[in-house]
Amino acid sequence: MKKYKYSVPIMNATVTVENRGEYLRLMKEAGVERVLLCICDLWDHEPTVAANIASLKANIAFFEENGIEAGIWQGDTLGHGVALSHALHSSAPKPYSPIVNLNGTVIGDTRCPLDEDFKRDVSDYLQRLARETGARLILLDDDFRIARRSDAFCCACEKHLAWMSELCGEELGREELSKKLFEKPNKYRSAYIKATGDSLRALAAEMRRTMDEFDPTVRIGICCVPSAWNLDGASGLEIARILAGNTEPFLRLSGAPYWAVTSDKTMPMLLETERMLLSLCPDGSAEIVSEGDVYPRPRYTVPAAHLELFDAAMRASGFGGILKYMFDYNTSPHYDPSYVKHHCRNLPLHEAVGEVFDGKTASGVLVYACEGVLDTADFTLSSAARVQYLPTTNAGSMLQNCGIPTVYGKGEACAVAVFGEAARKIPLDMLQKGAILDGVAAAILSERGVDVGLRGDVARNTLNVRAIKTEDEANVSVYRGSGTFITAPIAESARILACAVGDGRTVAYRYRNADGQSFTVFTFDSDTIDRFSSLTRGFAIEKILFDGIAAVGGRLPAHCPAAPDLYTLCSRGEHSLAIGFFNCYADDVLNPVIALDRAYTSARFVGCEGRLEGDRLILSDIPAYKSVAIEVFD
Structure with a gap:
């Protein structure tokens, strides 16, 4: 072990x-x-x-x-x-030379x-x-x-500015550099990254x-x-x-x-x-x-x-x-x-x-993450609101809010999710069946020649979505629904999965292109959405995600529906599947019934009781903030 x-x-x-x-x-x-x-x-x-x-x-x-x-x-x-x-x-x-931010503010107690x-x-x-x-x-x-210190970026002390100016071949001031960093990729950002990294x-x-x-x-x-x-x-x-x-x-x-x-x-x-x-x-x-x-x-x-x-x-x-x-x-x-x-x-x-x-080996939805996202990011399209967290976990967090197991790096993938600027880096052969996307990723992939259902020019609009209409519910309340949405005409053949109550703007759609790729697209820029927003959690969102996985031919190794923040991990062995449930919510999960990807012959239970019925598990309650594990055998 x-x-x-x-x-x-x-x-x-x-x-x-x-x-x-x-x-x-x-x-x-x-x-x-x-x-x-x-x-x-x-x-x-x-x-x-x-x-x-x-x-x-x-x-x-x-x-x-x-x-x-x-x-x-x-x-x-x-x-x-x-x-x-x-x-x-x-x-x-x-009194060493302090770190200075792009506004010219000295950051106290720094060197x-x-x-x-x-x-x-x-x-x-x-x-x-x-x-x-x-x-x-x-x-x-x-x-x-x-x-990243305080509300501005560092370091823009005189020595760092001189170094970046030398790299760029021109004299740079803090105000100019601050503007240039968050535009399209350019030599100024490259100089900032190099000077910062090399000094460390x-x-x-x-x-x-x-x-x-x-x-x-x-x-x-x-x-x-x-x-x-x-x-x-x-x-x-x-x-x-x-x-x-x-x-x-x-x-x-x-x-x-x-x-x-x-x-x-x-x-x-x-x-x-x-x-x-x-x-x-x-x-x-x-x-x-x-x-x-x-x-x-x-x-x-x-x-x-x-x-x-x-x-x-x-x-x-x-x-x-x-x-x-x-x-x-x-x-x-x-x-x-x-x-x-x-x-x-x-x-x-x-x-x-x-x-x-x-x-x-981990099994679930593969969330694409990589280094160097900042190098190629286009901040005229995407938000810099969470740039300090690049590569972000927006896609994985949204999936796990809904109890959907995720994979990073190596693993067994039943589907792929890529949000934000990581879409510029993802190898296109990873999208052979399609993917789950946010609006920024959809726009980027469209630029890269992938038909994700967008037609015409892309714009950014700030919206406050108070409720959504889905295929099953006419009025699902949305908590903290403000954010930036990527808007563009959508292919007529796209299936609208959720729209804003009131103005009818599309919040989520599914589209299958001529190459057979299926894309489930949430039209918002996930970097601008509150982490507790109902746009990234809740039963309606869970169903859209679950159906999107099925649309690419995938089946989750295990899933417990309608259990908020039930963090789920799955790993595949040679003759068995490990399942872990980590209840991150204040409610117990009552009478959980777990859907499995196929029928198994036997199971063992750690931290809970249960029984196996072919392709499903019936478990005892999972208390708030408790962990359980199950291993099912072929």
């Missing part, structure tokens, strides 16, 4: 001689194999640095002597630009990687941490990024070079954010490899349980983000862990149920481990140990879920 490793972060300052034993007891109870001791102080106040190093050295030695691998998590390098709840610097930072003093000082500091504490792994937090690569290379002078076997890892794969010009995996040198790269991906509580993101969306980013990292390319973060902690902010659901889904998705934030950052181990208690209670279930999925 594939190894699944639990790592936990703890603020080093909370670990003392008096409570180290309690931390150790809890870690052993939870099956933790690695602890990362976090410090957020900078390197410019010697008394603080010396005190941190002395404490880290003692704590690392204690945990290592007791069978727990111990490393350091450096919580601040380039700077977060905001004060995190656990990061209170003990001194005023040294530009083109500042040579900063580059030297931070690299020397990381080497000192390893040399004087004995740490074998140093993890850098996800402030190792440039592009150079910083990572200097960190590695300096560490190698001491010990080339010390690992430096990285926590990434989604923007790494496009806006920052250097992917999280690429930076992880540079930092690693000749050691095994370490990469923590992005998509955390707290997103579903403290931001406008749904639980299916964050799970899709993790799985999508994992698909962009080839097997065996690094030690890759998921982001089991419940910031800001403790448990009255983010329920343990969210973290446990996340953990189970990541196991089933093929992750080799999780950075699981089970300890509060600022308080003693006695203050709120309930994350650990919930973890221990669920651990046998999670191990059983992982065993059901082990060694199998």
